[in-house]
Each structure stands twice: as structure tokens, then as C-alpha cells.
Amino acid sequence: MKITAIRDVVAPIKSQIANAYIDFSLMTASVVAIETDLVRDGRRVVGFGFNSNGRYAPQGLLRERFIPRVLEAAPDAYQGEDGFIDPEKAWGLMMKNEKPGGHGERSVAVGVLDMALWDALAKAHGVPLWRLLAERYNGGRADETAWVYAAGGYYYPGKGLDDLKDEMRSYLDRGYSTVKMKVGLVPLEEDLARIEAALHVLGGDGAKLCVDVNGRFTLEEAIRFGHAIAPYGLRWYEEPLDPLDYLEHAALATLYAPTLATGENLFSHQDARNLIRHGGLRPDRDILQFDPALSYGLVEYLRTLDVLAAHGWSRRRCVPHGGHQFALNIAVGLGLGGNESYPDVFAPFGGFADGTPVSDSRIAMPDVPGIGFEAKSALWAVMRPLAEG
Ligand SMILES: O=C([O-])CC(=O)C(=O)O
């Protein structure tokens, strides 16, 4: 199995939404296609990948460093003994002459290519990625369904409490029972009114609502906000603090007893390890949101899972950020705690295969080879031109 071409394009995922830290008015994503010489069931095997929201398209990094390193390599440098692509070997090739530390956004570029390599590998074997992963790494056991929650509740110009309620209600109507909303951009009292509006739609059940600060608060603000929301019994309090300030997390965890969630802006197993070592998080309740598409891909995510296991953390505490089918396959195949979903934002990159309904906040995976992009027509419309060169 040889790689014959790699094509990339920058796709807009811009919108007027904002969280407490950024707006998405100029957001982009890189989409790549890795073409191989393998033909299976009459079709050439092509793998696809993209980066999830929050980081911009890393086109320069892809074109200057990571794509050429793969294309210029001899095929046996990325092939396993079975002649198929070995993503771990390809990863080593991509990371040649890269110093440790300072992960920056090269992890995004490598993540995009890693996603495409796994898509191609699963297609080469004619199986869904979730099944390949279950067989290789999880004793053949895949979950029948994944828990998913509806992430939204963004700030939007002119959006009032009724609009927020309508949005949350529409998620419930679409089969979700847990939802997430943004907080931290407006004064505390205003956010509390927004939280209460959302809770009203959820029948007052705080366990069905997550709030996400996107790393905006100082420690003092995070503590104050934590005290204010503790009585609601929310499902989780996400990224209250700067994602790299582990000591502050540890301090907050001594004062805020319910569930904290973080990790979407940690991009390596070393960063994850620092969080676990120094962040004071609690393996019996807190949630880890490392996003394989932003953090060097699944090869690195497997290392992160090993780090977690070594520190006594269950994989069920992992609910990746990003709302993409890659993480969904990983969640089902490796037995994570679930996956994020964006029913209304970041289209067409978020979401599931067409015609797979969410029921009681759970979703079943389709039985299609690879990650399943071809079964999601709006996404396939973006990818297909890349396949054809
Ligand atoms: O608004 C964002 O940057 C996305 C985010 O934090 C999430 O999905 O948890």
C-alpha cells in the first residue's frame, strides 16, 4: 500500500458565534486527502482528515513540512510488516527533526494527516475505524452506542434568553438529553440568568447541563463563578481557567467539589500528563477532553490513554472535544466516555453519518469502511473534489 498523492484545501467554518475567548468570524479548517495505490471493492483507497474548530487551518505547516516528509519517504518507511500503512511509523516520519516540547500548532497539522491515515487504513481493510480499533486495542469489544451531548449555547449578536431556550429545546427534540452552553463573556448575573433559562427547558435538572468558560477566568473569577453555580448541580464546569495553569486547577478543585472538565487545548501526551500530575483533577468525577484531531492524532491519543491508565484514570473519563466522526469512532472502538456533538454549529465538520438518529443522547455507528465521511453527504461534498484531484 503506497501513498501516491496528498492534496489539501482550506475550508471556511466561519460564523458569528462567540465563546468567552474568541469569535469564529474567520475560522478555517484544513481538509486533506491521502491517495493510495490500493484498490478495494473497485475503488481506490483515499483517506481524509481535517482539523476541528478552535485552531485555524495549518496549511503552511502541512505544505512546508508534514506533507513533504510523507511524500518523499520510501514506502517501507510508513508500511507495516503486513504491507499496509502503519500510522505509528508514518507519525515518526512526520515528526523527524522536530524538537520535543513547545507543541504549538504542528500538532494540528499532524492530527489532520493522522486522521486521514487511519481513514485510509480502515478502508484498506474494508472495516469501520471503530471496529479496527476495537480489534487492535480493545480485545475486540466495541460499544454498541456512544453517549453524545449537544454543544452550543453560544453568544450571538442579538440572541436573547428566549432564543437560548429555543435552541436548547431543539436539541432535546433531536434526541439529546444533555446540552452545553457558553458562559464567561458577560457579567455573572447575566450568565446566571442564561443558565436558569436553559435549566428551565431541562426541567430544572442540572445534571443535563454543562457550562464552558473556554479558559477565560482568573482563579478568583473561577472560584466566584463556581460558588454561584454549585447549587445547580451541573453536569460539568468546563475550562474555567487557562488550560496550561495546572496549579490554578488544583486550587479550584479544592473548592469546587462537582465535576470539572478540561483538556481540549492540551495537544500532547506530555501536556496531558502534566495536567494529571499537577492539575488536582479527580479520577472519580472529572472529564478529560483531549481532541485527537488537534493533538497529533490517534497515534498520540493512544499514548495519552496509556498515560491516563498509568495514573489510574479510566478511559470512560474521556469525552473528546471537537464533535467529529474521528473521535466518535475512537469513543466507540476504545470505550471512552462519549463524544461531543455540535448539532447546529461548525457544519459540515461536526455531526454524524446521515440517517443516524440520536436517541436518549446516544448514537449507533454506521457499518461503513473508514471513519464514515462518505456517509455524511454535506461533508462528503467538501471532500469529494479532493479525492478526484
Ligand atoms: O467554542 C469552542 O471553542 C469549542 C469548545 O470549547 C467546545 O466545543 O468545548
Ligand SMILES: [Mg+2]
Ligand atoms: Mg470547550
